[in-house]
Amino acid sequence: MSSNSGIRIPSRLPLLLTHEGVLLPGSTMRISVDTARNMQLVKTRLLKGTSLKSTIIGVIPNTRDPELDTEDLPSLHSIGTAGLAVQVVGSNWPKPHYTLLITGLCRFRVSQLLKEVPFPLAEVEQLDKLEQYTSPRNTSEAATPEGELGELSQRFYQAAVQLVGMLDMSVPVVAKLRRLLDSLPKETLPDVLASMIHTSNKEKLQVLDAVSLEERFKKTLPLLTRQIEGLKLLQKTRKSRPDDDKRVRAVGKVGKFPGRPFSLDEDGDDDEDGDDNTVLERKVKGANMPEAALRVCLKELKRLKKMPQSMPEYALTRNYLDLMVELPWSKSTTDCLDIHSARVLLDNDHYAMEKLKRRVLEYLAVRQLKSTLKGPILCFVGPPGVGKTSVGRSIARTLGREFHRIALGGVCDQSDIRGHRRTYVGSMPGRIINGLKAVGVNNPVFLLDEVDKLGKSLQGDPAAALLEVLDPEQNHSFTDHYLNVAFDLSQVLFIATANTTATIPPALLDRMEVLQVQGYTQEEKVEIAHRHLIPHQLEQHGLTPHQLQIPQDTTLDIISKYTREAGVRSLERKIGAICRAVAVKVAEGHKVTKSEAAPPESGPQGAEQGEGEQRRRGEEAQRVSSDMASPPEMPIVIDHIALKDILGPHIFEMEVSERLTLPGVAIGLAWTPLGGEIMFVEASRMEGEGQLTLTGQLGDVMKESAHLAISWLRSNAKTYQLTNLVGGLDPLEGTDIHLHFPAGAVTKDGPSAGVTMVTVLASLFSGRLVRSDVAMTGEITLRGLVLPVGGIKDKVLAAHRAGLKRVIIPKRNEKDLEEIPANVRLELDFVGASNLDEVLNAAFDGGFPGISNPVTLPQITSKL
Numbered sequence: 001m002s003s004n005s006g007i008r009i010p011s012r013l014p015l016l017l018t019h020e021g022v023l024l025p026g027s028t029m030r031i032s033v034d035t036a037r038n039m040q041l042v043k044t045r046l047l048k049g050t051s052l053k054s055t056i057i058g059v060i061p062n063t064r065d066p067e068l069d070t071e072d073l074p075s076l077h078s079i080g081t082a083g084l085a086v087q088v089v090g091s092n093w094p095k096p097h098y099t100l101l102i103t104g105l106c107r108f109r110v111s112q113l114l115k116e117v118p119f120p121l122a123e124v125e126q127l128d129k130l131e132q133y134t135s136p137r138n139t140s141e142a143a144t145p146e147g148e149l150g151e152l153s154q155r156f157y158q159a160a161v162q163l164v165g166m167l168d169m170s171v172p173v174v175a176k177l178r179r180l181l182d183s184l185p186k187e188t189l190p191d192v193l194a195s196m197i198h199t200s201n202k203e204k205l206q207v208l209d210a211v212s213l214e215e216r217f218k219k220t221l222p223l224l225t226r227q228i229e230g231l232k233l234l235q236k237t238r239k240s241r242p243d244d245d246k247r248v249r250a251v252g253k254v255g256k257f258p259g260r261p262f263s264l265d266e267d268g269d270d271d272e273d274g275d276d277n278t279v280l281e282r283k284v285k286g287a288n289m290p291e292a293a294l295r296v297c298l299k300e301l302k303r304l305k306k307m308p309q310s311m312p313e314y315a316l317t318r319n320y321l322d323l324m325v326e327l328p329w330s331k332s333t334t335d336c337l338d339i340h341s342a343r344v345l346l347d348n349d350h351y352a353m354e355k356l357k358r359r360v361l362e363y364l365a366v367r368q369l370k371s372t373l374k375g376p377i378l379c380f381v382g383p384p385g386v387g388k389t390s391v392g393r394s395i396a397r398t399l400g401r402e403f404h405r406i407a408l409g410g411v412c413d414q415s416d417i418r419g420h421r422r423t424y425v426g427s428m429p430g431r432i433i434n435g436l437k438a439v440g441v442n443n444p445v446f447l448l449d450e451v452d453k454l455g456k457s458l459q460g461d462p463a464a465a466l467l468e469v470l471d472p473e474q475n476h477s478f479t480d481h482y483l484n485v486a487f488d489l490s491q492v493l494f495i496a497t498a499n500t501t502a503t504i505p506p507a508l509l510d511r512m513e514v515l516q517v518q519g520y521t522q523e524e525k526v527e528i529a530h531r532h533l534i535p536h537q538l539e540q541h542g543l544t545p546h547q548l549q550i551p552q553d554t555t556l557d558i559i560s561k562y563t564r565e566a567g568v569r570s571l572e573r574k575i576g577a578i579c580r581a582v583a584v585k586v587a588e589g590h591k592v593t594k595s596e597a598a599p600p601e602s603g604p605q606g607a608e609q610g611e612g613e614q615r616r617r618g619e620e621a622q623r624v625s626s627d628m629a630s631p632p633e634m635p636i637v638i639d640h641i642a643l644k645d646i647l648g649p650h651i652f653e654m655e656v657s658e659r660l661t662l663p664g665v666a667i668g669l670a671w672t673p674l675g676g677e678i679m680f681v682e683a684s685r686m687e688g689e690g691q692l693t694l695t696g697q698l699g700d701v702m703k704e705s706a707h708l709a710i711s712w713l714r715s716n717a718k719t720y721q722l723t724n725l726v727g728g729l730d731p732l733e734g735t736d737i738h739l740h741f742p743a744g745a746v747t748k749d750g751p752s753a754g755v756t757m758v759t760v761l762a763s764l765f766s767g768r769l770v771r772s773d774v775a776m777t778g779e780i781t782l783r784g785l786v787l788p789v790g791g792i793k794d795k796v797l798a799a800h801r802a803g804l805k806r807v808i809i810p811k812r813n814e815k816d817l818e819e820i821p822a823n824v825r826l827e828l829d830f831v832g833a834s835n836l837d838e839v840l841n842a843a844f845d846g847g848f849p850g851i852s853n854p855v856t857l858p859q860i861t862s863k864l
């Protein structure tokens with residue numbers, strides 16, 4: 001339907017291709033522009049143009065999938081709408097784009113594409129008449145079309161009037177719309193109403209393509225009728241449920257008329273929302289939650305139904321309900337506990353740790369007999385890498401329960417445990433509830449890792465929140481702030497781990513049964529490496545024992561020369577490093593290293609490998625030179641040289657004897673949360689005024705021990721013939737003393753270095769060397785008694801690791817030696833000392849004899 005009269009659009013139009021819907025004549029649409037072509041159009045035509053003509057552009061619906069849109073121009077839809085750009089807004093966020101407000105004027109047909117770049121420009125043919133709009137026309141004045149078209153347009157007009165009458169709007173607004181309807185030429189009604197009512201883009205495209213007016217009326221009338229039917233249905237529902245809030249929401253849903261008649265073209269993406277809520281309601285009812293929780297959920301659901309989706313609270317409430325539905329209120333696994341298989345499993349998973357395994361089995365046995373057992377909560381305390389976490393995991397496996405680890409290290413906010421109240425923005429449940437959601441059952445094993453590293457802050461004390469969680473008497477009604485209803489935690493099996501009990505808050509410690517997990521001896525480490533770590537690492541690196549073998553003496557080398565730890569974590573890492581190096585060689589198909597193939601160094605461990613092995617390697621070395629590119633001979637055996645090649649030079653050397661070459665040095669034993677340590681205590685003296693200097697970041701108790709040691713030596717100087725620099729018998733006279741405890745950066749405290757200080761000072765003042773293979777620990781008193789101390793097993797193991805031969809311990813600690821593995825006990829000579837005389841005698845070669853009665857009485861000559 002071409003037109004020769006009225007306003008004419010330019011015959012050449014730049015074309016804007018849009019995915020965002022279909023612009024129909026008589027409606028206004030906001031279009032976001034971000035493709036290069038369209039951006040160019042906006043920049044050169046709309047922003048630079050000065051005439052009214054330059055603000056008219058052709059809008060063509062781009063029917064190609066935006067995902068597939070490329071640089072080249074898609075085949076163009078032949079019909080578009082000429083539009084007047086009313087507003088252009090530019091923005092750089094989130095990426096550079098323009099937003100255009102465009103009012104559709106009339107249809108056009110693309111007759112010829114003149115150019116494609118930088119934006120398409122086309123010769124167009126105007127399809128709709130555009131008349132001068134002078135004054136509102138009255139229906140009677142309007143030239144009513146004749147025949148079928150006339151009838152159609154009349155029916156359409158009546159339907160439109162009916163629709164406006166049904167709108168849920170105030171009387172003046174309805175009257176205004178009526179006036180507008182009457183004033184518009186009838187032929188424009190299909191376009192205007194099609195863009196107002198709820199239609200899909202496909203339907204709009206059909207309306208756009210309907211060039212003949214008759215066809216356009218025919219296409220739009222059913223859409224209008226559909227809308228009217230929808231509103232009628234709605235009104236019926238409204239009558240049967242005269243609830244105001246619901247009505248408002250329902251009208252908004254179906255008609256989307258009220259308030260925003262010109263933005264009705266989104267596709268019905270949220271039509272199923274009503275269904276969504278019904279599904280949620282069904283889930284809430286089926287979640288098997290306790291009465292109180294169900295009541296809260298139903299209340300929230302009721303609120304949700306009344307809320308418009310755009311409200312921020314809608315999402316919050318929805319998330320809350322989703323969580324409530326997902327929580328395992330009554331879902332649990334059935335325990336499949338069989339003590340015999342539990343024992344086998346624990347033994348298979350972990351070497352050594354007999355005491356711990358025994359206690360765990362006892363615990364499991366009691367659970368088997370009394371399934372409703374409340375507490376105790378086990379807390380494994382020991383150095384890092386001794387398998388605390390992995391025992392927890394094994395317990396879950398033996399019980400057939402789900403396992404979840406909650407890392408508490410560094411947690412310093414109460415709400416990490418208990419969640420945030422829902423009033424906070426970004427609120428969420430705490431770790432306990434999150435854990436339950438993750439495992440999906442209400443009786444998992446929860447491992448509270450690193451309870452000793454809980455922090456404290458202004459946001460409250462997380463330990464206090466844990467008190468409720470761990471108390472069997474209270475935790476059946478644990479209330480997370482986010483949930484705000486009680487959740488029964490009594491079925492959850494809690495196990496805690498810590499490196500030390502010192503920093504666990506006393507109230508928390510009181511609720512747990514502490515099980516000490518000791519560090520391992522070298523022999524135990526070798527066994528653990530060969531039974532668990534090496535097979536595990538081989539598997540992790542895709543290797544087999546046929547490709548890589550690590551002999552026992554190499555493992556021992558790794559333990560003593562490359563690691564110094566109570567656990568086996570660094571050992572596992574080193575084995576991992578070896579596996580990586582070998583994996584490269586295996587993958588490359590080359591020899592590991594030339595040196596690997598060379599005969600091993602002779603040495604105690606090398607000798608153990610046997611002559612056969614040496615010969616094999618010698619032969620291999622010869623072969624290597626002739627055939628470098630041949631695949632490596634399997635298995636690749638890691639000897640000391642290959643080990644050095646892979647791990648580099650030794651990290652730890654046995655330096656004990658080197659450091660004990662001067663008087664005034666002795667080896668003390670210290671306990672740290674990371675296991676036992678040996679400590680070289682040093683003393684020196686110089687001329688001065690009797691001052692004592694202590695360095696090495698010592699705590700008060702340790703400083704007091706130093707004063708005790710000095711006082712005891714001063715009072716016993718005559719007995720042991722200790723002299724000061726000037727030869728006098730008071731060690732401090734004209735002498736300053738300096739005592740140092742390495743490592744200087746680590747804070748130390750405790751009374752157990754007392755005996756070491758006395759020995760160091762005795763050595764300094766007597767000028768005698770302390771035996772280089774002796775380590776000692778013990779508290780002293782002013783009268784020279786030696787009192788018991790803690791951490792004996794770890795300390796002894798540290799001395800053994802360092803290759804020492806004699807350990808001086810307080811006599812009353814001798815009972816603790818039972819815990820020490822037999823092989824270690826055999827290799828060490830233990831001296832139980834009850835007083836300092838015994839300590840000194842054991843610490844010096846040939847003893848440290850005192851003169852029982854040093855005071856030489858003046859000779860009394862008889863005058864008789």
Ligand SMILES: Nc1ncnc2c1ncn2[C@@H]1O[C@H](COP(=O)(O)OP(=O)(O)OP(=O)(O)O)[C@@H](O)[C@H]1O
Pocket residue numbers: 349350351352353382383384385386387388389390391449497498499528532533567568569572
């Ligand atoms: N006795 C053992 N038998 C077998 N493997 C062990 C043994 N002890 C430790 N491991 C292994 O050592 C690794 C470290 O253990 P785990 O992570 O359980 O240490 P942890 O004591 O929990 O340390 P942390 O205190 O740092 O958390 C694991 O791979 C574990 O399997």
